[in-house]
Amino acid sequence: MTTMIGYLRVSTEEQASSGLGLEAQRESIRRYADAHGWDVIWYEDAGLSAKSLDRPQLQAALTRLHSKKRDAAGIVVAKLDRLSRSVVDFASVLELARAQGWALVAIDLGVDTSSPTGELVANLMMSVAQWERRVIGERTSAAMQAAKRRGQRFGFPSALPETTGERLLKLRATHTLACTATRLNAEGLTTATGASWTANTVAKVQKRISAAMEAVVEA
Structure with missing residues (x-):
């Protein structure tokens, strides 16, 4: 069965x-x-x-x-x-x-x-979601570039490279917290303190970055 x-x-x-x-x-x-x-x-x-x-x-x-x-x-x-x-x-x-x-x-x-x-x-449903994701992504990207030109950061921990934060967000689009942590560790990417990723740290960093990005997009 x-x-x-x-x-x-x-x-x-x-x-x-x-x-x-x-x-x-x-x-x-x-x-x-x-x-x-x-x-x-x-x-x-x-x-x-x-x-x-x-x-x-x-x-x-x-x-x-x-x-x-x-x-x-x-x-x-x-x-x-x-x-x-x-x-x-x-x-x-x-x-x-x-x-x-x-x-x-x-x-x-x-x-x-x-x-x-x-x-x-x-x-x-996937087709609709991909369209919606692209529209949101284009809007967010434009807001991020404008904010970067103003010297504004997006809530990344001070020692966390933006490339690592962006990779985390990309993985989270299709992976669970635990799977994202596993992938980041496998790729040799560490947290802001140099430690290995866990599901809990992925969730905390994602929440911080997403909140900062939303504030930029809404500004």
Whole structure:
């Protein structure tokens, strides 16, 4: 029997909302899994928003799928917004699933990369996300260049080269925190203190850089 990871999430505000509760999501996934003959391993993030992918249980699920001894064929969510409210973030997970060879299923949208039709829907979403990412990237790049001419920095720790920070952001577009740390270490890039990267340090540096970049873009 195929084993899938069932991922559940509710924010603090949504915990009591009709149709968004953990049990409603669990039941939807259970029905879909039964129809496909899947066994389900459950991961849930309660009281957390979907503004980013940096949620403990989601990252644990993605790390499990990345393991060389992977014991699950993919991840399934009842609704797309349980995984992410960002098309770009969702596309990043899709790219990760494709690169690592596991399935991603969003029941409400008919995305199921284990089937031809679901793969088609996923590809259409990928195209939209790539367009959105390019538009955002062009806007951010223009703002960064203008700020650099003014001598403004972007929140990089003083001893961290901008090239390292930019590499971190590029990796995070398609990699989990743990995978990003592994790649940075493999490429011989260190933190501002010269230490090896961990998932925690990647998250902290990304948050600092992103906040500074957003401030520049909004200025």
